């Protein structure tokens with residue numbers, strides 16, 4: 001049974017999907033259990049992904065990347081997340097937020113910051129969430145103030161949960177540059193912040209129960225100074241640029257859900273066909289067969305919706321609505337499939353070295369990041 005079948009994937013995205021599968025089979029799946037246990041950043045696998053031309057390749061060809069579009073990034077995501085979500089997240093976050101700089105940055109910013117990421121010499125990340133604010137993008141408190149004497153921006157505040165906050169070379173940082181209560185969506189701006197800037201401090205957040213082969217940071221900006229030209233786009237446009245970016249990114253997060261749901265289904269299928277009780281395999285019980293049938297049906301519906309959404313996002317056809325529907329459906333299918341897969345594993349479900357136990361913990365995360373699913377439902381309602 002081929003769950004991540006090619007037929008639904010537009011033809012032009014199949015080649016990179018096959019490359020991603022080959023890479024996953026060689027580098028991700030065989031290391032998944034060990035890397036989950038160790039909870040270390042997978043530097044060597046990231047490097048292999050850069051050498052294979054699969055990391056940060058959403059960046060355009062003129063800047064050294066392959067210019068993979070959202071459908072192609074989705075095809076890569078489902079393959080990698082099926083193999084292991086923690087390692088996959090580390091690989092996919094290497095260019096998180098770079099798209100905003102590519103679309104709205106100056107030529108100088110693109111050459112200085114994007115080219116090294118596309119060429120595999122640097123990695124980046126996107127710093128939005130804060131210790132006291134997550135879902136409310138217009139409520140973020142980190143500030144950036146202009147110092148006209150030195151022609152710099154001065155950042156103060158904290159960020160939390162930031163992928164590559166420790167490992168990255170620079171980040172796209174979302175900070176408050178205004179305080180207009182009548183215009184909550186015009187108070188923030190985006191900046192390129194090198195992680196070696198004075199006043200930038202980052203440490204890893206405490207151990208996580210899921211996606212352990214990915215690392216996130218707690219960042220403190222203490223009078224962190226960056227050149228005036230590191231503003232991305234125009235002052236006050238940060239909220240709008242970010243909202244547009246997430247419309248895009250969320251359909252790839254749906255791919256995280258698809259990969260995880262496929263992993264849960266495969267594990268459940270294999271287990272119930274091998275485990276015997278009452279003198280037969282448990283797959284002979286109709287209740288078990290129905291459980292698997294429901295998992296498969298939900299998986300296929302989610303995948304159909306997600307690929308449809310990806311094409312809508314690519315074509316700019318009501319992207320926010322489609323990305324939010326796909327993200328909600330696919331990530332919740334992953335939690336449902338993991339829950340059923342655990343039940344079918346009986347007591348063995350809680351053995352920590354089991355793939356199903358890993359998947360069960362990993363599925364908790366895509367229902368939250370890039371906007372909790374409640375926020376997605378708000379978007380679906382409003383945009384319907």
Ligand SMILES: Cc1cc2nc3c(=O)[nH]c(=O)nc-3n(C[C@H](O)[C@H](O)[C@H](O)COP(=O)(O)OP(=O)(O)OC[C@H]3O[C@@H](n4cnc5c(N)ncnc54)[C@H](O)[C@@H]3O)c2cc1C
Pocket residue numbers: 096125126127128129133134135136160161162163211216365368369370371372373374375
């Ligand atoms: C592994 C991981 C990696 C991450 N990587 C990054 C990263 O690289 N960069 C970054 O900036 N952030 C990152 N995040 C942060 C992530 O985007 C936030 O966790 C997410 O936006 C939710 O914010 P919060 O955790 O503060 O939850 P809160 O905003 O405090 O929300 C908690 C819960 O309250 C409910 N809720 C909140 N608002 C509403 C509402 N309006 N309506 C109904 N219910 C609501 C939901 O159930 C929600 O789950 C990451 C998070 C994780 C777990």
